[in-house]
Amino acid sequence: METILMHNQLSLEKSRPGRRGVQFEAAQKPASAYLPEGYLRKTAPKLPELSEFETVRHFTKLSELNYCLDGEFYPLGSCTMKYNPKAYDVLSALDGFSQMHPFAPETAVQGTLEALYQFQELLKKVTGLAAFTLQPAAGAQGELTGILTARAYHDARKDFKRTEVIVPDTAHGTNPATAHMAGYTVINIKSAADGCVDKEALQSALSDRTAVVMLTVPNTVGLFEKDIREIADRVHKAGALFYLDGANFNALAGIVKPADLGADLMHLNVHKSFAAPHGGGGPGAGPVGAAAHVAPFLPKPLVTYKNGKYTLTGKMPKSLGKMKAFYGNIAVCLRGYCYLRQFDGQTFKEIAENAVLNANYVRCCLKGKFNAFFDGICMHECVLSINPSDMNGVHTSDIAKRLLDYGFYAPTIYFPLIVPEAMMVEPTETESKQMLDAFVAVMEKIYEEIKANPQIVKDAPHSQCVGRIDEVSAAREPNLRW
């Protein structure tokens, strides 16, 4: 059947000349009546030619080849694949919001501006920071925004000797890549044996050349930096700024305020910290918050409220400029605003606590078969590690693929880099105990398979529309278009 239906035929392979899905009224005259021939294209683009029905069926069938959060559990460490309430999808797409042009007169967009202004205010309340920009299009762009804001701060003080950014070896790849894009030299520091920042290593890396220290809190091995206040003090004593990577803020909201920890700058990921669907890889939104002394350097414009009106015209003479065209991923920010309006402080505390409870529960349930690399209590995620020689030669990547056979997405694997054969499990706050128990049962089953019949794990997946993919085959002679 599969070969007959050709489920993964490309739209361009299904295409038949002359077929089409939508028709527009014909122009009265051809383009050549208005434009010189030399400006026109010589041959029509080779786009698919399908009816509307064929298009609908094509993309529907493709969608069915996906795992998705609505259908499957994603224990995907660091990615926080938690539920996103459906109301936010509807509300952020209301015509009154979605049909607004970014250059429409401000009198015509007061509703949008009010929502954005209130979102900025709520972000300030949950983090304790003095100002927020909504402009960054994603977490990684938020990082770049934060580091460029720090650079504008140092430059304004004529402190040009600061050329280094310190990043721990557990950091997301975006941290060092960001620092490099901002023109800084990256100083990587090793973590201590307990998975936290090695204070000695940090101290010897800190100098009057240090511009920023970037720390993810909780860190990527799922631990809260226990000496964080001391670290922040040392960073500040060195004259550097403390950038808190808020990728894991869902475990902190209502538990502790980043400003109280000494953060000068931080970004949030609206889809992880709050609630927006991941979309298969974006769009996200990465608002950046700043303490009062660095706030004037944030990108412009911010939404301000003056004389009963919301406006984007406030003066920001020290601003670093713009990070993207217009004002940010507004449709995503509206979802974040919805989330912050639907819960109060007590509920945020419970949500964060549940993220921590779920991760520790899974960690304890798997103990003995799959152990955490850093033993002990974790925050919202735990990093498991295996030794293939104890596992009949089975690797983490095999376990990841085998989980797909049981209807679970895989954990984040081989990250952080300091953990051998890492499996980073983040159940998130929205999964039920019953789902966690099912995940544990499947992991135990896979453990039994590893002991009794490792080949079935090594050959996984067996249930997907394709077998194990040879990723190297794609890079050898890249075929990137039809």
Next chain:
Amino acid sequence: MFIPHTSQDREEMLKKIGVSSVKELLAQIPQDLLYPALDLPRALTEQELCAHMRELAARNKPLKNFIGAGIYEHFIPAAVHALSSRGEFLTAYTPYQAEASQGTLQTIYEFQSCICSLLEMEVATASHYDGATALAEAVLACLRITGRKEVLIPAALHPHYQQVLNTYLRHQEGVRIKQSPAGADGSLDLDALAKNLSADTACFVLATPNFFGCLEKAESISALVHQAGALLTALVQPIALGIMQTPGSYQADFAVAEGQPLGNAMNFGGPGLGIMAAKKIYMRQLPGRIVGIAKDKNGKRSFVLTLQAREQHIRREKASSNICSNEALCALNAVIYLTLLGPKGLQEVAELNVERAHQLAEMLGKIPGYRVKFTAPFFNEFVLECPIPAKQVIKKLAKKGISAGYALGADFKGMENCLLVCATETKTAADLQRYADALGGI
């Protein structure tokens, strides 16, 4: 409720962990900072939230929109949103586990294929944040490839794009941005361009249409740029390419665009959809995700994220960019839109844009005191010179329910009376007439 646990669940879980309260799990956090007061407004129920958001949306005023300036209002067939809002697409993760993500991966491959064909370029990426950041990243690639230090841009480049370029290039050692002026007809002054190009020019940004809506003599410009040994980065409009000459046809090395017009709503300017394409020789300099064809262990065709050795999660500080999440769902909207329209539909839309904009230009240009400022060919946008400041025109027409355009005075000295006006296929003959009548009546 957002959190599913019953108190019994919680008790059992705590018991398994061996603690008596969740607070015990938070011992690493400075205890004096724990549980701060957040001072948030009262939590809303879903019903209250819906009422609140609908009230805010209703506070926006739906004016008849004649603004373009980088974000364009186009008709979006219903099937686009119906398909892209399926949970299987909407709530999927970045397709790192390829076997369980073939749907998303294939749609990205189809997106890349459609973009390559539309632009007549050899390779395209999975997407970037928006047109402005795509441009900045393409320029960074040109700097890396050539090792040269000067970036030449047209003076009539979108002001936001100029500002984003400034931000992205500011800390590149020794790099300068230089402007090349437009001529009297609104398009690039080729003599000035020839003088501005030098052995230090890494690339020229060819925006066509430029920010005044004028189309450029792309082939002549390309020849000049390449003679100087520089690279050509084209900034184009995807809908226009239904009929307009393509970056590939004039040998652009990189081509970027704002892809929002392809099936994505205006959304007050975001999310956008950064499109980036290049000649194949620059494939390994491209930033961001790319999907390629692979084989599974049985030799079956499949799709994966590929060439990842360029990316931050592998290369860290040596990566070609820090980009991670991009705009996958917007790219999905775009590929569904292009699939529905096909080559014929896209041509029709493009032709309607040309026609409506030219009809409107003719109508407005006839009103005493008003004139179409430039004579260069244009697609769906043109500059109208008014007898009074453009800002006043906008204010007056807003009162008549019309968003008249974008006032150029803030960004371009001496153009205080100039209004950038756009008409797409969404504007009917009656809409054009309404605009002309309103403008004639102020």
